[in-house]
Amino acid sequence: MASEEILDSLRAAITLKPPFCTGAVPISSDHATLFYKKGESAHWLDLSQANPEQLQALAEACEPATFGLGQNDVLNEEYRKAGKMDASNFSMRIHMSDLGIVDRIREQLLYAPEDQKYVKAELYKLNVYGKDSFFKSHKDTPRGDTMFASLVVVFPTPHEGGALKLSHDGEEWTFDSAALTRDAPTPSIAYIAFYSDVDHEVTLVTSGHRVTLTYNLFLDSSPSQKIPRSVQAVAPDSNLFRDALLAAFDDPTFLPDGGYLGFGMSFTYPISRVKRYYSNSGGALKGSDAMIFAVLEDLSLSPSMSVVYKGLNHKILVPTDYLTLGSDAYDDIDSVLCEEHYGKVILGLGQDIPSHFNEDLPIARMTWVTPLTTFSNFRSDYTYYGNEASTEHVYGDLCIAVKVGAFGQRDTIADSGSSDEELV
Numbered sequence: 393m394a395s396e397e398i399l400d401s402l403r404a405a406i407t408l409k410p411p412f413c414t415g416a417v418p419i420s421s422d423h424a425t426l427f428y429k430k431g432e433s434a435h436w437l438d439l440s441q442a443n444p445e446q447l448q449a450l451a452e453a454c455e456p457a458t459f460g461l462g463q464n465d466v467l468n469e470e471y472r473k474a475g476k477m478d479a480s481n482f483s484m485r486i487h488m489s490d491l492g493i494v495d496r497i498r499e500q501l502l503y504a505p506e507d508q509k510y511v512k513a514e515l516y517k518l519n520v521y522g523k524d525s526f527f528k529s530h531k532d533t534p535r536g537d538t539m540f541a542s543l544v545v546v547f548p549t550p551h552e553g554g555a556l557k558l559s560h561d562g563e564e565w566t567f568d569s570a571a572l573t574r575d576a577p578t579p580s581i582a583y584i585a586f587y588s589d590v591d592h593e594v595t596l597v598t599s600g601h602r603v604t605l606t607y608n609l610f611l612d613s614s615p616s617q618k619i620p621r622s623v624q625a626v627a628p629d630s631n632l633f634r635d636a637l638l639a640a641f642d643d644p645t646f647l648p649d650g651g652y653l654g655f656g657m658s659f660t661y662p663i664s665r666v667k668r669y670y671s672n673s674g675g676a677l678k679g680s681d682a683m684i685f686a687v688l689e690d691l692s693l694s695p696s697m698s699v700v701y702k703g704l705n706h707k708i709l710v711p712t713d714y715l716t717l718g719s720d721a722y723d724d725i726d727s728v729l730c731e732e733h734y735g736k737v738i739l740g741l742g743q744d745i746p747s748h749f750n751e752d753l754p755i756a757r758m759t760w761v762t763p764l765t766t767f768s769n770f771r772s773d774y775t776y777y778g779n780e781a782s783t784e785h786v787y788g789d790l791c792i793a794v795k796v797g798a799f800g801q802r803d804t805i806a807d808s809g810s811s812d813e814e815l816v
């Protein structure tokens with residue numbers, strides 16, 4: 393039986409990386425010059441040295457900002473009070489890639505094999521948060537299934553308040569853009585990029601004007617962006633987890649006969665994207681999820697993105713490679729998931745085989761290092777052909793699963809997903 397102390401040391405080594413990256417970057421007047429349309433006339437101002445009258449004129453050229461609710465954009469000033477200008481109504485010569493911000497996001501937020509680490513920052517809107525503006529807590533609506541994060545850039549226009557507060561999984565962070573831009577020795581923008589599924593809010597602006605550009609960040613497969621070699625596949629803090637895993641593997645009392653290790657996800661992933669991007673590798677996973685996957689691969693194990701289904705009688709582990717949604721079932725769902733989707737019944741390491749167990753079903757002896765979460769919960773519909781055809785569904789949660797060999801041969805098992813009948 394896996395000793396609790398070894399598991400605790402593994403858990404402690406999974407340092408939760410903050411779900412954002414941030415910084416301040418000096419800008420020139422050329423970067424800070426904003427041209428915009430208002431009715432028939434054109435205007436411009438330099439956001440690195442704008443006066444209150446210019447900022448007030450810009451605020452008046454904006455429309456009230458809406459926000460995404462489901463698939464709709466709604467206006468509700470109890471929830472969000474700010475001005476917005478669509479990208480078609482203004483122009484700036486500032487590019488996030490030229491300022492090195494896209495590279496920083498790639499290194500710090502996107503933690504994937506080099507050939508998948510392409511980030512595209514697409515300008516979304518300009519916002520002006522005048523006095524009494526705010527935006528209550530929300531998650532950003534993903535615009536397409538390759539969008540993974542949002543980027544907010546705040547210009548050095550005088551204002552107080554308007555900090556961005558983020559919270560995820562019981563932790564909170566504050567991005568005080570007013571202080572960051574005020575304290576910089578030369579005119580600088582402050583930026584923050586955060587995963588779209590992180591809750592965030594803009595606190596009340598108590599004076600001045602907070603002017604921002606927002607960008608949607610997409611995974612992009614264009615090879616035009618070459619990744620600098622210096623970007624490491626595994627970031628330094630992953631050494632802690634790697635060392636803890638190696639120590640656990642060296643301990644004969646840890647999974648003496650081998651078994652599966654499971655890791656619950658720390659972030660949300662749309663299942664359509666999981667099938668497309670993550671089935672064979674952890675490409676573009678977020679934060680500690682990405683770190684765990686990368687370290688397991690580095691240790692020559694074969695982690696897979698898998699789903700834990702709550703089946704009829706059992707929990708069933710199915711690699712996302714073999715996940716088909718909307719299929720037909722001529723048998724009970726547990727058997728279908730095992731026989732047609734390379735699923736395995738999950739049992740704990742020392743757990744007895746339940747009575748009336750169908751001996752044909754393969755078993756995965758699973759130890760959860762981090763608990764299964766419902767961040768990436770989804771539902772699969774299928775048609776069950778019993779006496780009559782009926783539409784049924786089964787719920788699943790995404791996880792990282794890895795098969796580990798017995799003591800002395802930890803990394804020798806490639807979990808091909810084939811329906812090996814042996815009890816692991």
Ligand SMILES: O=C(O)CCC(=O)C(=O)O
Pocket residue numbers: 519527532544556592594604606
């Ligand atoms: O301005 C900010 O700091 C955040 C804005 C925001 O959350 C949004 O536009 O969705």
Ligand SMILES: [Fe+2]
Pocket residue numbers: 530531532542592
């Ligand atoms: Fe937002």
